[in-house]
Amino acid sequence: xxxxxxxxxxxxxxxxxxxxxxxxxxxxxxxxxxxxxxxxxxxxxxxxxxxxxxxxxxxxxxxxxxxxxxxxxxxxxxxxxxxxxxxxxxxxxxxxxxxxxxxxxxxxxxxxxxxxxxxxxxxxxxxxxxxxxxxxxxxxxxxxxxxxxxxxxxxxxxxxxxxxxxxxxxxxxxxxxxxxxxxxxxxxxxxxxxxxxxxxxxxxxxxxxxxxxxxxxxxxxxxxxxxxxxxxxxxxxxxxxxxxxxxxxxxxxxxxxxxxxxxxxxxxxxxxxxxxxxxxxxxxxxxxxxxxxxxxxxxxxxxxxxxxxxxxxxxxxxxxxxxxxxxxxxxxxxxxxxxxxxxxxxxxxxxxxxxxxxxxxxxxxxxxxxxxxxxxxxxxxxxxxxxxxxxxxxxxxxxxxxxxxxxxxxxxxxxxxxxxxxxxxxxxxxxxxxxxxxxxxxxxxxxxxxxxxxxxxxxxxxxxxxxxxxxxxxxxxxxxxxxxxxxx
Ligand code: NAD
Numbered sequence: 240x241x242x243x244x245x246x247x248x249x250x251x252x253x254x255x256x257x258x259x260x261x262x263x264x265x266x267x268x269x270x271x272x273x274x275x276x277x278x279x280x281x282x283x284x285x286x287x288x289x290x291x292x293x294x295x296x297x298x299x300x301x302x303x304x305x306x307x308x309x310x311x312x313x314x315x316x317x318x319x320x321x322x323x324x325x326x327x328x329x330x331x332x333x334x335x336x337x338x339x340x341x342x343x344x345x346x347x348x349x350x351x352x353x354x355x356x357x358x359x360x361x362x363x364x365x366x367x368x369x370x371x372x373x374x375x376x377x378x379x380x381x382x383x384x385x386x387x388x389x390x391x392x393x394x395x396x397x398x399x400x401x402x403x404x405x406x407x408x409x410x411x412x413x414x415x416x417x418x419x420x421x422x423x424x425x426x427x428x429x430x431x432x433x434x435x436x437x438x439x440x441x442x443x444x445x446x447x448x449x450x451x452x453x454x455x456x457x458x459x460x461x462x463x464x465x466x467x468x469x470x471x472x473x474x475x476x477x478x479x480x481x482x483x484x485x486x487x488x489x490x491x492x493x494x495x496x497x498x499x500x501x502x503x504x505x506x507x508x509x510x511x512x513x514x515x516x517x518x519x520x521x522x523x524x525x526x527x528x529x530x531x532x533x534x535x536x537x538x539x540x541x542x543x544x545x546x547x548x549x550x551x552x553x554x555x556x557x558x559x560x561x562x563x564x565x566x567x568x569x570x571x572x573x574x575x576x577x578x579x580x581x582x583x584x585x586x587x588x589x590x591x592x593x594x595x596x597x598x599x600x601x602x603x604x605x606x607x608x609x610x611x612x613x614x615x616x617x618x619x620x621x622x623x624x625x626x627x628x629x630x631x632x633x634x635x636x637x638x639x640x641x642x643x644x645x646x647x648x649x650x651x652x653x654x655x656x657x658x659x660x661x662x663x664x665x666x667x668x669x670x671x672x673x674x675x676x677x678x679x680x681x682x683x684x685x686x687x688x689x690x691x692x693x694x695x696x697x698x699x700x701x702x703x704x705x706x707x708x709x710x711x712x713x714x715x716x717x718x719x720x721x722x723x724x725x726x727x
Pocket of ligand 1: 397398399400401424425426427457458460461462463465476477478479481482484485499500501502532533632634660699703704
């Protein structure tokens with residue numbers, strides 16, 4: 240299957256141009272146009288939601304094996320197309336070749352495969368029969384019961400830039416496996432690989448209306464889906480500010496909501512930690528997609544006895560990182576997604592310095608390539624806990640370091656932002672780290688690693704979101720529980 244433009248929208252099984260024309264998608268490393276994405280109208284978003292609602296009853300009634308086979312076929316086609324798709328994803332996201340080759344495309348296929356298998360997981364939960372007395376309502380006796388998982392209906396899947404097809408596969412995989420239909424709305428910055436993914440889903444035989452895609456340069460079509468009466472659930476990944484708005488609007492029509500929002504991950508480095516290991520993990524904030532990842536350990540909260548050592552080792556590490564062309568094999572720090580995001584991150588660095596932080600490495604004046612939206616790996620030390628740079632998500636290659644004296648203070652610092660998505664504890668004593676992890680008000684804790692286990696429930700506490708996906712929890716997120724009882 241060839242890839243490339245012209246790119247169109249899929250609505251009710253028909254490929255159509257965007258009613259409002261197209262808009263350019265830019266390569267963050269070269270600033271050149273990668274391709275033209277369709278500019279959908281608000282009416283087209285409504286048509287897509289209506290088509291998804293029309294397709295829902297028949298799709299929900301399909302055998303799980305049929306849904307599994309289609310998802311497996313899509314994953315297989317995605318793997319076959321990977322050599323063509325990897326360059327496209329690198330071009331539109333600016334991720335490095337390693338991240339593009341090992342994470343962006345294969346990880347999307349892994350997610351589709353996981354949820355193809357997931358379609359076959361049991362949806363009926365047997366419950367113990369209950370002995371009921373005669374009541375004014377009905378005769379007594381043994382009353383049997385089950386709870387069953389049923390699809391929610393039409394799911395609007397709205398995603399951020401950074402890992403476009405991985406994020407989207409993590410939504411449509413479980414949603415389709417459970418028998419929902421979907422309207423996909425990728426981020427404006429990197430929608431082209433997502434359209435390629437939808438082409439694959441269409442080509443392998445998902446019925447018309449089961450998968451629909453609308454793209455656009457602004458938020459309008461996403462906002463229209465959140466209001467649309469045909470949409471039963473909004474699955475959103477993105478910033479806390481937009482998630483809050485979506486939560487309010489979707490609540491009015493009682494839509495189900497899965498909100499995966501921003502984070503301000505902390506790495507709590509205890510006095511008995513292996514500093515080299517901790518630093519290697521914390522440095523992923525610089526090296527993994529230039530810090531454009533919600534789970535990054537962006538705050539190094541370090542016991543005072545190890546603080547200087549950690550700051551120095553981080554600074555030395557930062558000095559070894561090659562920044563530049565994402566396609567060059569030795570590049571580990573690529574560009575940020577856009578000029579707007581670069582300027583936002585630079586603004587945070589300046590604000591941090593104005594609020595008293597010490598610039599240890601990088602900064603707003605560090606040398607970066609002339610072309611492209613680059614920010615140098617930056618380390619700000621001695622930050623005040625209430626400084627904006629410590630409190631707000633930056634979503635760029637910026638690490639802030641703060642010392643602490645005792646465990647209670649360290650835990651308070653970790654919990655001291657409005658977010659609660661992913662925090663990390665580094666200690667030579669796993670039992671101690673486990674005990675501390677219980678005190679962290681966060682959805683996910685990594686002990687001595689930033690590696691993930693995709694079977695765990697993933698999601699945020701507090702301002703980092705509502706609900707969980709990941710593994711079988713992802714299947715649960717895209718279903719409603721229905722109880723059935725009968726006389727024994
Ligand atoms: P964003 O919130 O600006 O946009 C996300 C998506 O929402 C985009 O597709 C956008 O067009 C759309 N949108 C904007 N306004 C909308 C509205 N009113 N109604 C409906 N849709 C609307 O986020 P971004 O800048 O693309 O991505 C960065 C953010 O995503 C960061 O905050 C990051 O932490 C978060 N993120 C979270 C996770 C997670 O799993 N928790 C994963 C990746 C990224």
